[in-house]
Amino acid sequence: MDLLEKSPGRHVDDQREVAEPRDSRVTRRTLLRRAGLGIGTVLVAGSGALGYRAYDQGVLQVGDGPAYAPWSSWREQNGLLRLVGAAILAPSPHNAQPWLFEIGSGRIDLYADRARWTGATDPFRREQYVGLGAALENLVLAAKANGYAPQVTLLPDGSGSSHVARIELARSSPQASALYAQIPNRHTNRYAYVQGKRAPTAALDAMAGLNNSATGDARLFWFAGAAQRSLIGDLLIEATEALMADPDQSASDYAWFRQNWDEIQRQRDGITIDAAGLSDLVAALAKLLPAQSQTATDNAWLAATRNTHTKTAAGYGIVAVRDADHNLQRLQGGRLLERIHLWASGNGIALHHMNQLTERADREIQLGLAHRFGDQLTELMPSGWQALSTFRIGYPTHTPHKSPRRSVAAVIVT
Ligand SMILES: Cc1cc2nc3c(=O)[nH]c(=O)nc-3n(C[C@H](O)[C@H](O)[C@H](O)COP(=O)(O)O)c2cc1C
Structure with a gap:
């Protein structure tokens, strides 16, 4: 999505090698219309004032600057800080990074930073605790790789406390793992996936087998058949529409969308244009043009959900627990989710x-609405299991x- 592609020497024009998602074309047209520009105008103007704006907006500096330094410096920390360096690379809802760490003698305490919350999108903080579980999993993997035998106590001060976990760290022989090695490579991929390429059963089974005693009862269920993909895809589109129609949910989503280079470098959180899964050209234009409005952002997200995310999903996974309201089980589910993401x-x-389905299901409960998405999720899940967190997989383009x-x-x- 950056102007400078990942592979060296690859040029913007080479975009045509990969089928461009339909929504990207729509978005680009919309962007150009909004700016009152044809594409030639943009390119010509790029040598003058627009060139300065390109610099100012970090159009060319994808993944550069202090905000991205933790991805390369995470192993450079000393002692127990190195484990924290791994933990903070975990995924979190809207990249809110709702974590705080206290270093003690031979232990680390993990706390929820309750202020770093996505509000109406996560009314009961389920996603906050899932994200904390993901960070804990990274920390434990890093502890083992760095020669510690971690002993984890979840919620040592009770389930309502912001004290999420105590990790005692006795010295031991280092045990690096394949999952640990993936910590700096794991990223949420919002691009189109290779159309029609399904994940082999062995891969689905391997991911479902990543639960262990640390992840408790949490379990992964796959929805990878054609009928299941179509059903979940349609539900995700409907849930996205419902989110957009809910002013508070739409606003809380938008509040975490970062469109400005300075803002990204200062706040170092949120969803950026570069992470949104746009083509390189659209992303570059989006950075050059004035910030997108809440409505335009909602519309682009709905178009991407409809035309790209659900159209190219090779399958959906749902991490489920026995009681999704239970913080301890949310943490265990988050640990499993991170293991799955690292393995993938x-x-x-x-x-x-x-997570549009669970976000709407929680909102229905909060506002006393009919349980439209909540009931659909109950029907989808095997008896005795509650959906905690949902994702799509596929082969990357x-x-x-x-x-x-x-x-x-x-x-x-x-
Ligand atoms: C519990 C949880 C819920 C999430 N829900 C969504 C979601 O609904 N849509 C989405 O695009 N990303 C979602 N994400 C991904 C985060 O936005 C992403 O982890 C964050 O922006 C950091 O990016 P990274 O994963 O590439 O490091 C979720 C992540 C977590 C842990």
Whole structure:
């Protein structure tokens, strides 16, 4: 999605090699219309004032600057800080990074930063705790790789407390794992996936087998057959429409959308244009033009869900637990989700978290609405299981870009 493609020497014009998602073409037309420009105008103007704006907006500096440094410096930290460096590379809802770490003698305590919350999108904080579970999994994998035997106590001060986990760290022999090695390579991939290419059963089984005693009862269920994909795809589109029609959910989504280079470097969180799965050209134009409105952002997201995300999903996975309201089970589910994402990353499989269904189901409960999506989820899940977190997988057409991260120093409490 950047002007400078990942592979060296690849040029913007080479975009045609990969079928461009339909929504990208629509978005580009919309962008150009909004700007009152034809494409030639943009390119000619690029040598003058627009060239400066390109610099100012980081059009050319995809993944550069301090906001992205934690992806390369994570192993350079000393002692237990190195484990925190791995934890903060975990996924989190809207890249809110809702974590704080306290370093003690031979232990790390993980806390929820309750202020870093996505509000109406996550009314009961399920996603916040799933993200904290993902960070905990990275920390544990890094502890083992760096010569510690981690002993985890979840919610040591009770399930309502923001004290999420205590990790005791006795010295041990290092145990690097394939999952650990993927920590800096794992990114949420919002691009189109290769049309019609299904994941082999062995891969689906391997991912479903990533649960262990640390992930408790959490389990992965696959929805990969044609009828299931079509059913979940349609539900995701309807749930996206419902989210857009809910002013508070739409606003809380938009609040985490970062469109400005300075803002990204200052805040080092949120969803960026580079991470949105747009083609390189559309992303470059989006950065050059004035910030997109909430409505335009909603419309682009709905178009991408309809024309790209659901159209090219090779299958959907749902991490489920016995009780999705239970913070401890959410943490365990988050640990499993991160193991799945790391495994996918190491095996050439793209993964995109898509939680519109649970976000709407929680909102229905919060507002006392009819349980439209909640009932659909109950019907989908085997008896005794509740959906916690949903994602699509497939084979990548593009390498996803990094998302910003706050520094280790910014998430340490004393
Ligand atoms: C619990 C949870 C829920 C998420 N829900 C969504 C979602 O509904 N849609 C989406 O595009 N990304 C979703 N994400 C992905 C985050 O936006 C992503 O992890 C974050 O922006 C950081 O990017 P990275 O995963 O590439 O590091 C979710 C992540 C987590 C952990």
